[in-house]
Amino acid sequence: MSLFDRIQKEIPKGLLLYTPVLRSKFEVKSIEPERLVFLAGKTNIEVSRTCWNGITDFLEGKDWVRIGALHDTLEKIPEGTLERYLRENSSKDKSKESQASYVASLLEHLGIAEVHHGRPSQIRLKAQNNH
Numbered sequence: 001m002s003l004f005d006r007i008q009k010e011i012p013k014g015l016l017l018y019t020p021v022l023r024s025k026f027e028v029k030s031i032e033p034e035r036l037v038f039l040a041g042k043t044n045i046e047v048s049r050t051c052w053n054g055i056t057d058f059l060e061g062k063d064w065v066r067i068g069a070l071h072d073t074l075e076k077i078p079e080g081t082l083e084r085y086l087r088e089n090s091s092k093d094k095s096k097e098s099q100a101s102y103v104a105s106l107l108e109h110l111g112i113a114e115v116h117h118g119r120p121s122q123i124r125l126k127a128q129n130n131h
Contacts, residue, residue: 003112004052007036010110017109019101020067020121026102038102045099051089055103056125058085059113064122067115069101082123 001009008031015028029039036052038045059065059082068081077084083100090099104123107113116122 002053003056004036004049006110007031007052007106011036011106015109017102017105019069020104020108020115020117021101021119024101026105028106036106040102043097045097045102046090047086047099047103048090051086052103054089055082055085055107056112058082059123059125062124064116064124067100067104067121067123069098069121 011028011031013028013030016025017028018025024040026038026040026045029037029044031037034049035046038047066078066081068078068083070077070083077087081100082104083098086099086103101121104113104115104121107123108115111126113123113125
């Protein structure tokens with residue numbers, strides 16, 4: 001089962017989560033056939049099915065990876081961060097909207113990843129997912 005299929009099966013619309021560091025509340029607004037939409041304040045944050053399905057490959061074999069959430073242009077996002085991966089693989093335009101904090105929190109909720117909530121925030125796959 002792909003990660004996105006698991007999300008569609010296990011995550012309810014309206015689920016409230018919190019970002020790793022600032023503990024800002026956000027919601028799973030909708031899970032559509034090709035994307036998941038988070039609602040953060042009044043902003044919709046979209047992450048495509050393709051992007052979700054590549055996250056575990058991106059994290060595989062790595063120790064802690066900086067989440068790197070940054071509201072800026074792609075060129076200013078540090079290489080090797082989850083934010084950079086998401087921006088480079090997003091089907092949306094390369095906007096300034098950060099996605100990584102929301103994605104990291106959902107992965108932690110699913111039990112797929114561990115999140116270090118201090119600064120800098122970091123993520124890694126849980127041991128059982130590294131095999």
